Amino acid sequence: MLSKNQARTFFVVGTVFFTGVFFYLSYDTVVNHVDKQTNSQNMSAEVVRGKRLFDENNCMGCHTIMGEGAYYAPELTKVYERRGPDWIDVFMDDPEAMFPGERKMVKYNFTKEEKADLIAFFKWVGEIDLNGFPPEPDKGAFASTVITTTGSAAVEEKPSKWSLCSACHSLGGSGGNVGPALDGVGNKFDADYLRKWISDPQSVKPGTAMPKLPLSDAEREEMVEFLSKLK
Amino acid sequence: MKYESQKVSFWFFATCMLLLTLQIVYGFIMGFDRIGLDVLHDWIPFNAARATHTNLLVVWLLTGFMGAAHYIIPEESGRELFSVKLAYIQLISLILVGVTAIIGFHFNWWEGRKFLEIPRPLDYLVVLNVLTFLANIILTMWNGKKHTTTGIVLVMGLLFAALLYLPGMIWFDNQTLDSFFRWYVVHLWVEGVWELIMGGILAFLLIKLTGVDREVIEKWLYVIVGLTFLSGVLGTGHHYYYIGAPKYWLMIGGIFSILEPLAFLAMALFAINMYRKAGREHPNKLALYWTLGCALTSFVGAGLLGAAHTLPQVNMYTHGTLVTAMHGHMAFWGAYAMLVLAIISYSMPLLTGRKIYNNKVGLYAFWLSNIGMLGMTVALAVAGIAQVYLERKYGMDFLAVQKEIEIHFVVMLICATMFATGIGLYIANFIKYGGPVGQVTEEGDNYFEEAVA
Numbered sequence: 001m002l003s004k005n006q007a008r009t010f011f012v013v014g015t016v017f018f019t020g021v022f023f024y025l026s027y028d029t030v031v032n033h034v035d036k037q038t039n040s041q042n043m044s045a046e047v048v049r050g051k052r053l054f055d056e057n058n059c060m061g062c063h064t065i066m067g068e069g070a071y072y073a074p075e076l077t078k079v080y081e082r083r084g085p086d087w088i089d090v091f092m093d094d095p096e097a098m099f100p101g102e103r104k105m106v107k108y109n110f111t112k113e114e115k116a117d118l119i120a121f122f123k124w125v126g127e128i129d130l131n132g133f134p135p136e137p138d139k140g141a142f143a144s145t146v147i148t149t150t151g152s153a154a155v156e157e158k159p160s161k162w163s164l165c166s167a168c169h170s171l172g173g174s175g176g177n178v179g180p181a182l183d184g185v186g187n188k189f190d191a192d193y194l195r196k197w198i199s200d201p202q203s204v205k206p207g208t209a210m211p212k213l214p215l216s217d218a219e220r221e222e223m224v225e226f227l228s229k230l231k
Numbered sequence: 232m233k234y235e236s237q238k239v240s241f242w243f244f245a246t247c248m249l250l251l252t253l254q255i256v257y258g259f260i261m262g263f264d265r266i267g268l269d270v271l272h273d274w275i276p277f278n279a280a281r282a283t284h285t286n287l288l289v290v291w292l293l294t295g296f297m298g299a300a301h302y303i304i305p306e307e308s309g310r311e312l313f314s315v316k317l318a319y320i321q322l323i324s325l326i327l328v329g330v331t332a333i334i335g336f337h338f339n340w341w342e343g344r345k346f347l348e349i350p351r352p353l354d355y356l357v358v359l360n361v362l363t364f365l366a367n368i369i370l371t372m373w374n375g376k377k378h379t380t381t382g383i384v385l386v387m388g389l390l391f392a393a394l395l396y397l398p399g400m401i402w403f404d405n406q407t408l409d410s411f412f413r414w415y416v417v418h419l420w421v422e423g424v425w426e427l428i429m430g431g432i433l434a435f436l437l438i439k440l441t442g443v444d445r446e447v448i449e450k451w452l453y454v455i456v457g458l459t460f461l462s463g464v465l466g467t468g469h470h471y472y473y474i475g476a477p478k479y480w481l482m483i484g485g486i487f488s489i490l491e492p493l494a495f496l497a498m499a500l501f502a503i504n505m506y507r508k509a510g511r512e513h514p515n516k517l518a519l520y521w522t523l524g525c526a527l528t529s530f531v532g533a534g535l536l537g538a539a540h541t542l543p544q545v546n547m548y549t550h551g552t553l554v555t556a557m558h559g560h561m562a563f564w565g566a567y568a569m570l571v572l573a574i575i576s577y578s579m580p581l582l583t584g585r586k587i588y589n590n591k592v593g594l595y596a597f598w599l600s601n602i603g604m605l606g607m608t609v610a611l612a613v614a615g616i617a618q619v620y621l622e623r624k625y626g627m628d629f630l631a632v633q634k635e636i637e638i639h640f641v642v643m644l645i646c647a648t649m650f651a652t653g654i655g656l657y658i659a660n661f662i663k664y665g666g667p668v669g670q671v672t673e674e675g676d677n678y679f680e681e682a683v684a
Contacts, residue, residue: 002450002454003450004380004446004449004450004453007450007451007453007454007457008453010453010454010457011453011454011456011457011460014457014460014461015456015457015460015461015464018460018461018464018465019460019464021464021465022464022465022467025465025479025480025483026411028477029411029471029476029477029480030408030411032477033476033477034405034407034408034411034475034476037407037475037476037477038405038406038407038475040405043404043405047404048404051404051406051409054343055342055343055344056339056341056342056343057339057343058278058279058282058336058339058341058342058343058348059278059343060278060343060344060345061277061278061279061281061282061343061348062276062277062278062281064551065406066406066407066410066473066474066475066551067473067474067550067551068345068410068474068551069345069551070277070278070281070345071551071552071553071555071556072261072264072265072277072278072281073277073629074629074630075551075629099630102630103264103267103269103630103633104269104272104276106276106278125406128406128407128475129475130473130474130475131472131473131478131481132473132547133472133473133547133550134551134623135547135548135623137622137623137624137625137626138624138625138626176628177627177628177631178628178630178631
């Protein structure tokens with residue numbers, strides 16, 4: 001039967017050995033792998049400032065990044081790819097305006113530069129080799145998205161601030177599913193209606209979840225023209 | 232109780248009760264946020280509630296460990312505590328630092344790194360504080376009349392826990408490195424050195440409560456902590472799968488972390504076997520309930536529920552979802568919260584001289600809190616699994632998924648109410664014990680020693 005001395009030896013030898021292996025692998029990870037996997041050459045001053053802002057405001061206290069955080073708000077690893085810089089920039093000014101009546105986010109009043117830093121950080125994080133995380137959804141198993149490509153939409157150039165729309169609406173099968181799909185929207189509404197709708201959604205349909213987007217007059221005209229052509 | 236100075240642990244335990252209450256309040260705030268009742272958002276946004284909830288957990292558990300050490304180490308060393316005054320100074324300063332940190336969270340003052348949110352200037356104060364505590368404990372032991380394995384394992388656990396706080400205080404610009412070394416603290420605490428503390432306290436409780444020969448208990452203590460480090464150290468790899476670290480961690484983390492339940496299984500078997508070996512029953516039934524409950528629940532919560540999502544193939548989908556929160560709740564409850572409640576239940580009758588060993592309130596406290604926590608864990612599990620399928624498998628939008636799973640948080644809140652009622656009863660008993668005016672006796676608590684002699 002095992003004696004107390006043997007038990008102690010098992011504990012001491014096992015611990016020392018596996019701790020040694022762990023330190024060696026940690027060393028190898030830090031020295032030989034992390035720079036390559038994280039593209040550390042792309043870590044500009046902006047990215048680093050962005051990370052500090054991310055920490056100083058405890059963004060991880062609601063969101064997750066690289067899967068780590070608090071599960072209360074969306075995963076941000078691929079947010080740059082998913083939303084695009086324009087959308088993030090507009091969103092951070094007034095998060096609740098973008099998702100009225102939904103789960104709330106603190107309004108941080110970031111300056112233009114701070115927002116740029118955060119966006120640079122998100123872009124850099126999105127490019128890290130995370131061994132396949134986050135997994136690609138298995139869309140085939142959930143084939144509810146009917147893909148309808150309208151003639152013109154497929155070929156025509158998207159308006160410059162399109163990412164603000166596509167975060168919630170889909171077109172030709174790609175985009176968000178918060179608002180209705182925009183395929184054929186030109187058949188339903190004319191340019192005047194669309195202009196009024198985009199300028200101030202609440203005046204057209206009080207209580208709607210559609211936010212008032214901060215578009216310049218030129219950008220709005222470009223959008224209206226594009227949408228009214230979706231037939 | 233054998234030594235007058237053991238009485239300081241009463242104040243540590245009282246602090247535990249206060250912080251635990253506050254932790255539960257913040258848990259409720261988060262639960263209500265999740266079902267859309269977020270009226271406190273402007274004053275206590277979710278990230279403040281979350282940081283407060285988890286940091287209070289860590290602080291009250293550490294306070295409990297410190298209280299346990301102040302009770303156990305004099306007895307295991309055969310002398311009074313090195314300095315009672317130092318112990319009070321240390322406790323008061325710990326509370327001050329903790330309260331400052333928590334108030335700071337509400338004013339956006341933090342480091343924003345999961346579990347290590349305490350801002351840097353306060354980190355230094357924490358280090359100073361813990362050094363004071365360790366000095367007091369180690370000096371007590373150093374000049375002690377005897378050096379027992381139980382005492383040494385407990386002190387080693389506390390010492391390494393303090394050392395492992397340091398990697399969390401290095402600044403990294405790279406998110407991956409930041410995360411990599413953050414887990415040095417968080418993982419190697421809860422799945423490493425805290426288990427030494429757990430083993431030490433459990434061994435002490437079992438020696439006292441079962442009367443089984445110390446040599447036998449301490450032999451198994453070595454086996455258990457040996458298994459802990461055998462699996463737990465390289466098991467850290469399960470945090471390195473998807474954070475930008477190399478691929479070999481998938482294999483290493485997978486293999487070693489699937490072995491992690493072994494240590495908890497050994498702990499559970501050990502506790503139950505020692506209990507069975509006991510010649511006769513110790514009168515302190517409540518302490519026995521919490522001690523055996525801790526050993527069993529930690530195996531389920533920390534061991535099995537951890538293993539459920541630790542393999543990289545599974546973790547790819549569950550990483551960063553409520554499945555983690557599910558495991559977290561029952562693991563911390565079973566392994567560490569119940570452990571602190573066990574040592575409190577054991578020592579309070581001796582500290583206060585009031586023998587509350589087996590009353591209704593105490594039994595209801597045990598069952599309500601445990602069933603409540605089980606219910607909360609199941610609610611989180613259902614929510615987490617639904618989230619994995621809807622969001623990760625089918626690609627539904629995050630907020631749309633959260634709407635779908637809202638109902639499970641209603642269930643969680645109901646179970647949390649049950650849990651909180653249990654804790655309320657536990658605290659009612661704690662208050663009933665009264666102040667630390669217990670008799671110091673020459674022989675201490677030697678319920679079994681006379682039987683042996």
